[in-house]
Amino acid sequence: MSLPQARMAEELGISASYLNLMERNQRPITAQVLLKLAETYDVDLKELGQEPDGRLVVNLREAAGDPLLDTLALDRQDLNELLEGHPRAAEALIRMHGAYRDSVRHAADLAEQITERGGAIETAIAASPMEEVRETLHKRNNHFPALEDAADALVKSLKADSRELEGPLRERLSRQHKVATKILPLEVMRGALARFDRHSRRLFLNEALTPSTRVFQLAYQLALLELSGVLDTVEEEAQLSSKEARKLYRISLANYIAGAVMMPYAPFLKAAEENRYDLEILGRRFGAGFEQVCHRLTTLNRPGHRGVPFFMIRVDHAGNVSKRFGGRVFHFARSGGACPRWRLYEAFRQPGRVLAQPVELPDGARYFTMSRTVERPGGGWRNPGQMLAIGLGCEASQAQRLVYGDGLDLEQAEAFTPIGVNCRLCERADCNQRAFPPVQRQLFVDEHYRGASPFSFRED
Numbered sequence: 001m002s003l004p005q006a007r008m009a010e011e012l013g014i015s016a017s018y019l020n021l022m023e024r025n026q027r028p029i030t031a032q033v034l035l036k037l038a039e040t041y042d043v044d045l046k047e048l049g050q051e052p053d054g055r056l057v058v059n060l061r062e063a064a065g066d067p068l069l070d071t072l073a074l075d076r077q078d079l080n081e082l083l084e085g086h087p088r089a090a091e092a093l094i095r096m097h098g099a100y101r102d103s104v105r106h107a108a109d110l111a112e113q114i115t116e117r118g119g120a121i122e123t124a125i126a127a128s129p130m131e132e133v134r135e136t137l138h139k140r141n142n143h144f145p146a147l148e149d150a151a152d153a154l155v156k157s158l159k160a161d162s163r164e165l166e167g168p169l170r171e172r173l174s175r176q177h178k179v180a181t182k183i184l185p186l187e188v189m190r191g192a193l194a195r196f197d198r199h200s201r202r203l204f205l206n207e208a209l210t211p212s213t214r215v216f217q218l219a220y221q222l223a224l225l226e227l228s229g230v231l232d233t234v235e236e237e238a239q240l241s242s243k244e245a246r247k248l249y250r251i252s253l254a255n256y257i258a259g260a261v262m263m264p265y266a267p268f269l270k271a272a273e274e275n276r277y278d279l280e281i282l283g284r285r286f287g288a289g290f291e292q293v294c295h296r297l298t299t300l301n302r303p304g305h306r307g308v309p310f311f312m313i314r315v316d317h318a319g320n321v322s323k324r325f326g327g328r329v330f331h332f333a334r335s336g337g338a339c340p341r342w343r344l345y346e347a348f349r350q351p352g353r354v355l356a357q358p359v360e361l362p363d364g365a366r367y368f369t370m371s372r373t374v375e376r377p378g379g380g381w382r383n384p385g386q387m388l389a390i391g392l393g394c395e396a397s398q399a400q401r402l403v404y405g406d407g408l409d410l411e412q413a414e415a416f417t418p419i420g421v422n423c424r425l426c427e428r429a430d431c432n433q434r435a436f437p438p439v440q441r442q443l444f445v446d447e448h449y450r451g452a453s454p455f456s457f458r459e460d
Contacts, residue, residue, distance in 0.1 A: 151260030
């Protein structure tokens with residue numbers, strides 16, 4: 001919701017002209033104005049005092065490192081000046097590079113298909129609605145007050161314990177919406193985990209689903225049917241550019257409600273704080289799976305009633321990123337995997353175990369992370385399930401609030417593993433895990449020298 005400039009100036013006790021000059025970076029923001037902003041609009045002063053959005057910094061470095069721009073030799077000072085003086089122009093450059101990168105990737109995929117199939121084109125080049133949805137969730141800090149309120153009202157009307165929601169949800173679907181729920185065998189579902197038949201008003205669930213996933217699917221379907229009005233409103237506010245993006249966004253919103261129904265905001269945050277964010281206890285307390293708990297923790301951003309600010313990522317064995325949310329804490333790159341020195345990938349060698357790890361980025365930012373595998377159900381011997389790794393983390397300063405930080409001396413620099421966002425954006429020299437040279441450093445080739453890293457590059 002936009003706020004008229006005159007009204008905002010009045011609420012801050014300054015003139016409209018002075019406010020206009022501050023918005024255009026032509027006047028400094030005084031300490032008094034900062035305090036008034038924080039008091040009036042519940043703004044975090046820590047965020048106001050930060051350098052340019054770290055997410056934009058990472059994405060702009062990625063764009064500036066493209067080989068097409070090599071001759072311009074854009075350095076950090078150039079990028080920082082662009083971000084500080086013209087943030088909208090910087091974001092425009094990032095979007096243009098993203099569109100260019102997607103076009104190149106799709107063209108390469110299409111060329112490969114033509115080569116392999118004798119010229120038969122079976123897919124069309126499309127935009128990237130997933131990135132648009134991720135960007136929208138980031139701007140909202142993955143928190144939607146309207147959806148939280150709707151979920152809270154729904155939970156109160158169900159009058160059920162969080163660990164016993166399946167029966168009440170089934171009954172609500174049947175009584176209010178004439179929807180019958182049926183669990184079907186794997187071979188009948190033919191790979192589908194859940195399917196709603198609008199004509200027969202039946203919701204079919206795969207027998208392979210865990211109890212927590214069954215509850216999630218029931219809550220998801222109920223959100224689509226019963227809370228379509230609030231979903232419409234939140235969806236329209238986003239003003240997404242394509243039908244595919246709008247559908248993906250609506251699915252994300254309905255998923256958000258399902259998680260909020262299983263783990264209502266106030267009770268969930270209270271339990272998290274009391275149990276120092278023990279993920280297993282929270283899962284048992286609310287009848288939720290590990291990934292569901294981690295995802296819910298990233299949404300606890302209610303003004304005046306926030307939890308630990310978490311970021312989250314989900315990857316498969318090959319390093320493909322299928323889910324990421326950095327919020328205002330960690331700034332993931334838009335492309336490429338994560339750092340191989342992060343224990344996120346080691347989790348695959350120790351399934352089901354939470355691996356704690358303090359990490360440090362090249363810029364000195366420190367974080368505390370937890371990684372663990374989760375499994376998705378399969379379809380029997382010929383269609384095995386999928387194992388994924390979930391990474392959850394927060395700023396290192398928050399580690400004392402987590403049970404996983406006990407016994408770690410985070411005052412010592414040696415406690416932190418040096419990592420990067422990914423190899424292309426990391427400028428650490430002599431890393432024996434490096435897979436690619438950094439995009440903003442000139443490759444240095446010497447046939448008579450072999451260092452710890454397979455790539456040598458100039459550091460100045």
